[in-house]
Amino acid sequence: MSAKMYYDKDVDTSILEGKLVAIIGYGSQAHAHAQNLRDSGFNVVVGLREGSASRAKAEQAGLRVASIEDATKEADVVMLLIPDEQQPATYEKSIAPHLTAGKALAFGHGFNVHFGRIKPPQDVDVFLVAPKGPGHMLRRVYTDGAGMPGIFAVQQDASGKARDIALAYARGIGCARAGVLETTFKEETETDLFGEQSVLCGGVTHLIQAGFETLVEAGYQPEIAYFETLHEVKLIVDLIYEKGFEGMRHSISNTAEFGDYVTGPRIITAETKAEMGRVLKDIQDGTFAKRFIQDAESGFPYMEEQRGKMRGHTVEKVGKELRDQMPFINKKALEV
Numbered sequence: 001m002s003a004k005m006y007y008d009k010d011v012d013t014s015i016l017e018g019k020l021v022a023i024i025g026y027g028s029q030a031h032a033h034a035q036n037l038r039d040s041g042f043n044v045v046v047g048l049r050e051g052s053a054s055r056a057k058a059e060q061a062g063l064r065v066a067s068i069e070d071a072t073k074e075a076d077v078v079m080l081l082i083p084d085e086q087q088p089a090t091y092e093k094s095i096a097p098h099l100t101a102g103k104a105l106a107f108g109h110g111f112n113v114h115f116g117r118i119k120p121p122q123d124v125d126v127f128l129v130a131p132k133g134p135g136h137m138l139r140r141v142y143t144d145g146a147g148m149p150g151i152f153a154v155q156q157d158a159s160g161k162a163r164d165i166a167l168a169y170a171r172g173i174g175c176a177r178a179g180v181l182e183t184t185f186k187e188e189t190e191t192d193l194f195g196e197q198s199v200l201c202g203g204v205t206h207l208i209q210a211g212f213e214t215l216v217e218a219g220y221q222p223e224i225a226y227f228e229t230l231h232e233v234k235l236i237v238d239l240i241y242e243k244g245f246e247g248m249r250h251s252i253s254n255t256a257e258f259g260d261y262v263t264g265p266r267i268i269t270a271e272t273k274a275e276m277g278r279v280l281k282d283i284q285d286g287t288f289a290k291r292f293i294q295d296a297e298s299g300f301p302y303m304e305e306q307r308g309k310m311r312g313h314t315v316e317k318v319g320k321e322l323r324d325q326m327p328f329i330n331k332k333a334l335e336v
């Protein structure tokens, strides 16, 4: 293996003993960071805006809650885990005035530092710890005794200890159970945006949607189309996750494997890969970031239009009905 991987045995967490970590926000990532750190023995305070709907949930989980300003004042490490588009304004108003020398400012994604939207003072440590997966799954795998890989990067090392703090933090949220490796803000930001757009979120959902629509438009039952093009994706991906492509192909029929080789390249073509290259370029030169921020600043008209379209789509309606008949599917997982 060429990358240096850090596991629990390689990480000394004593650097955070007696220190206070403020988790700003209580959404997907934040609730998992706060609860995992607390369960790993760290001191945690959750910083929330006034009137936050999340206060009761955080308190119910046994966490102490303070205003963002007070949490920043008290804490040694301030982890900013609110939506990327909201971070600069909250940082300027509620965090920067209290971010005194010697503290550490941390992120779960490098977007705002990399694109120059947050410029922390020179006398604080700045690092990121980015778990490679959704926050709700970060909490689930931690409570299952497993872990989710993560990557960390140091942008500013004012204390000379920023790497050790970042690694201790990564271990605290459970990432060093699965493996943690070092990156830069640039590499994390660009690869994360590329992965979520091209493969994990944009790629997968649009592939499923196109397959589902093709079957339904050809007259097949939507329920069968749902099982075939969506539900079974998890079962196939679980095998890829556990055993790689070869392991998955061992489990499927020869008929399926032959069709995989014949038809896969007709669906994901050389042109698809060339387009992925153009997507990556838009990410690298800031074109995507600009488009995202513009939509956010106008109240997300494009994003809301897309959400509205999908809400009424048959794949969503049929899917909800079918999932409601499957009580073993974890329905509590996304409650926070």
Ligand SMILES: NC(=O)C1=CN([C@@H]2O[C@H](COP(=O)(O)OP(=O)(O)OC[C@H]3O[C@@H](n4cnc5c(N)ncnc54)[C@H](OP(=O)(O)O)[C@@H]3O)[C@@H](O)[C@H]2O)C=CC1
Residues within 6 Å of the ligand: 025, 026, 027, 028, 029, 030, 048, 049, 051, 052, 053, 054, 055, 080, 081, 082, 083, 084, 086, 090, 108, 109, 130, 131, 133, 134, 135, 136
């Ligand atoms: N979602 C994920 O799994 C991943 C996210 N990340 C990164 O983690 C960070 C957080 O993302 P994510 O967890 O999706 O965020 P969420 O959308 O889940 O964050 C919601 C939380 O942010 C708070 N919030 C929203 N707007 C404001 C505001 N203007 N001022 C103060 N608090 C606000 C909400 O407060 P309230 O409770 O009061 O409504 C809520 O607690 C981002 O940098 C993201 O890129 C990284 C890896 C994966």
Ligand SMILES: CC[C@](O)(C(C)=O)C(=O)O
Residues within 6 Å of the ligand: 131, 132, 133, 134, 135, 192, 195, 196, 200, 201
């Ligand atoms: C895949 C999307 C993600 O990058 C993540 C869960 O890792 C995100 O920004 O939510």
Ligand SMILES: [Mg+2]
Residues within 6 Å of the ligand: 109, 192, 193, 196
């Ligand atoms: Mg992301």
Ligand SMILES: [Mg+2]
Residues within 6 Å of the ligand: 131, 132, 133, 192, 196
């Ligand atoms: Mg990600």
